[in-house]
Amino acid sequence: MSWNGTLRCSYCYESGHSKRKCPTMKQRHDQYVALTEAGEDVTWRQRSAHREYKEMQETLKESNKTCTYCREGGHRVLTCPMRLGDVDKLKKINRWWKPLVTKTLREIGFGKGALIARSKWVVVNGEHEKREIPHIVLGFNGDHYGPLDFTGFAEGFAGIMVMDTTTMDRERVYLPPSVHNALFHAAFGVEGHEFGESRWSPESNAHPFQAHVPRGLGQSNALPLLAPSDTSFCGGDEDKLFFPLKKKREINKMFRSGKGEYFTEENTGCFIRKIYPLLKKHKGVK
Ligand SMILES: [Zn+2]
Numbered sequence: 001m002s003w004n005g006t007l008r009c010s011y012c013y014e015s016g017h018s019k020r021k022c023p024t025m026k027q028r029h030d031q032y033v034a035l036t037e038a039g040e041d042v043t044w045r046q047r048s049a050h051r052e053y054k055e056m057q058e059t060l061k062e063s064n065k066t067c068t069y070c071r072e073g074g075h076r077v078l079t080c081p082m083r084l085g086d087v088d089k090l091k092k093i094n095r096w097w098k099p100l101v102t103k104t105l106r107e108i109g110f111g112k113g114a115l116i117a118r119s120k121w122v123v124v125n126g127e128h129e130k131r132e133i134p135h136i137v138l139g140f141n142g143d144h145y146g147p148l149d150f151t152g153f154a155e156g157f158a159g160i161m162v163m164d165t166t167t168m169d170r171e172r173v174y175l176p177p178s179v180h181n182a183l184f185h186a187a188f189g190v191e192g193h194e195f196g197e198s199r200w201s202p203e204s205n206a207h208p209f210q211a212h213v214p215r216g217l218g219q220s221n222a223l224p225l226l227a228p229s230d231t232s233f234c235g236g237d238e239d240k241l242f243f244p245l246k247k248k249r250e251i252n253k254m255f256r257s258g259k260g261e262y263f264t265e266e267n268t269g270c271f272i273r274k275i276y277p278l279l280k281k282h283k284g285v286k
């Protein structure tokens with residue numbers, strides 16, 4: 001209730017209903033679910049409505065002591081056996097993934113101080129021209145935990161900070177597609193199989209992973225590497241590129257949907273559960 005006694009929604013700010021019954025939030029949440037199921041892109045509005053909606057449901061359900069992760073009763077999400085099982089699978093995956101990432105980055109020369117090319121409009125002798133401007137790779141976004149964690153295949157890897165060598169401006173850009181592709185191939189490439197160009201091609205159907213992983217294989221040539229660097233992003237402590245899953249409070253942040261204080265979303269747990277047996281079968285994950 002607001003000061004004058006009208007019921008006002010704290011989500012859409014319209015009067016006449018509360019946040020709990022907000023039709024706008026519900027609609028955006030439903031759109032998020034439908035689009036995600038169809039593998040389509042979602043807007044940040046839909047994503048945040050989805051998060052808020054789920055959080056609300058979680059609060060409501062917590063009063064009934066139903067686990068929001070597996071929908072079973074008798075425990076909460078923090079002690080959920082299914083969620084802890086998924087954390088365990090991710091730990092096993094990361095035991096294989098960590099050295100593979102380190103090796104892949106070294107092979108392609110993607111390290112601190114590498115140069116990448118960004119196309120920019122610049123003024124040359126009074127004329128606007130599109131030029132490839134070298135940018136120095138400074139590191140990953142400082143506010144992103146586990147920038148190259150395996151779960152990045154489901155949620156997107158972190159962006160990087162670069163510096164324009166002509167203006168010295170610092171900018172945030174997405175992970176270069178060439179780096180993404182190298183990681184994708186390292187993770188999901190299987191001897192004797194090709195990645196199909198579309199999901200419906202015969203190669204794609206025959207590939208052990210392609211139907212189960214998000215479309216990560218871009219044909220984009222954006223942000224090509226101009227010069228390599230073998231300098232580690234984290235002073236040799238490559239563990240910092242992945243989510244720490246040792247302490248209880250770290251494990252508590254995994255596969256939870258919230259407002260940014262969590263590492264990953266619930267749906268990502270489902271991705272790990274599906275992909276783990278395939279990695280075990282085809283990539284030698286223990
Ligand atoms: Zn509303």
Ligand SMILES: [Zn+2]
Pocket residue numbers: 067068069070071072075076077079080081082083
């Ligand atoms: Zn549970």
